[in-house]
Amino acid sequence: MNIDYLIIGQGLAGSLLAWELIQRGCKVIVIDNGRENASQVAAGLINPITGMRFVKSADVDTLLPTAKHRYSQLADFFQQAFYVEKPMLRLFRNESELKNAGKRLSNPEYQAYLGDTQPPGETINPLATPFGFLEQKQTGYLLTRPLLSCLKAFFIANDSYRQADFDYRNIQLEPSLRWQDIFPKQIIFCEGYKATQNPWFCDLPFQLVKGEILTLEHQSELPDKILNYGNWLIPLNAHQIRIGATFDRENPDTQATEQGKNDLLTALSQVSVDLTHTTLVNHQANIRPCTHDRQPFIGWHPQYKHLAIFNGFGAKGSLQVPWYSEHFVDALLNGTPLPKTCNIQRHYETHFTG
Numbered sequence: 001m002n003i004d005y006l007i008i009g010q011g012l013a014g015s016l017l018a019w020e021l022i023q024r025g026c027k028v029i030v031i032d033n034g035r036e037n038a039s040q041v042a043a044g045l046i047n048p049i050t051g052m053r054f055v056k057s058a059d060v061d062t063l064l065p066t067a068k069h070r071y072s073q074l075a076d077f078f079q080q081a082f083y084v085e086k087p088m089l090r091l092f093r094n095e096s097e098l099k100n101a102g103k104r105l106s107n108p109e110y111q112a113y114l115g116d117t118q119p120p121g122e123t124i125n126p127l128a129t130p131f132g133f134l135e136q137k138q139t140g141y142l143l144t145r146p147l148l149s150c151l152k153a154f155f156i157a158n159d160s161y162r163q164a165d166f167d168y169r170n171i172q173l174e175p176s177l178r179w180q181d182i183f184p185k186q187i188i189f190c191e192g193y194k195a196t197q198n199p200w201f202c203d204l205p206f207q208l209v210k211g212e213i214l215t216l217e218h219q220s221e222l223p224d225k226i227l228n229y230g231n232w233l234i235p236l237n238a239h240q241i242r243i244g245a246t247f248d249r250e251n252p253d254t255q256a257t258e259q260g261k262n263d264l265l266t267a268l269s270q271v272s273v274d275l276t277h278t279t280l281v282n283h284q285a286n287i288r289p290c291t292h293d294r295q296p297f298i299g300w301h302p303q304y305k306h307l308a309i310f311n312g313f314g315a316k317g318s319l320q321v322p323w324y325s326e327h328f329v330d331a332l333l334n335g336t337p338l339p340k341t342c343n344i345q346r347h348y349e350t351h352f353t354g
Contacts, residue, residue, distance in 0.1 A: 011039035014190030044142030070322035092131035212260035213244035290314035
């Protein structure tokens, strides 16, 4: 079977890249093992302003409109909403955060994303806000699991999906590119953290980070907003929440741990005494494919130009993947240059010495 692109991995990166290629008339097949991946576990949180210093995410003024447009397009196609736009209450943990937020509010570049600061003394029952809080705007979360399920069904109906445990040894590079009975023009690896085992791209400077997430039932009266208190809390409905996520760089595995659960519950109890009484519904763990320079890995192998990678989005995949998938497809089909910040050419000399 002759096709244009063979995509390895049906996480968010592989799925949205395959969708974009198919919309532009390409013959694509997605290979996936069908098991749970990091995209399905992830909260899909989109937060333009992050960290203790309230830093605006790089290129968010471009990335966010593209992401919203893509998820709206997919919602129209599948007749199902996937992106939930919901304001975020940022609970200050100390005076320094309160001051940093005040500085950002005076910056016109931040005003579209930040509401007014509420000083100490203002309260939102049942939350503890000893240092005050502010409301962040243009935040929300992507329902990644139903989105990936719909896209999988679309790929199957389009004869563009094959469930298989992918083995790199089954790739034939010469005299023509081949995997099993498929002859693609290019293979694009969208494997998430498993790229660290890829014989062609494993030397790229990934920085894998394990994250654990809890789903809890509760009886508290919480505001219908995302909470950010160092960790995040997403209200799924009146009595169910997701909280997360841990950042563990030392143990990059997919095992849920008592330590991770206890850390999350302890942090939650400091936000509200009421939330010390919850019932655990689900405890999940997976691995974020972060990178050392916090930029994605996109582009072609320096020696094998018919092998490419689309990976390294870390915790910001829901925000970044729609824009980067459009521009990677422009590069694939039209030869449009990739942004230097994401192009793996930046690592050719240092990480492809073999």
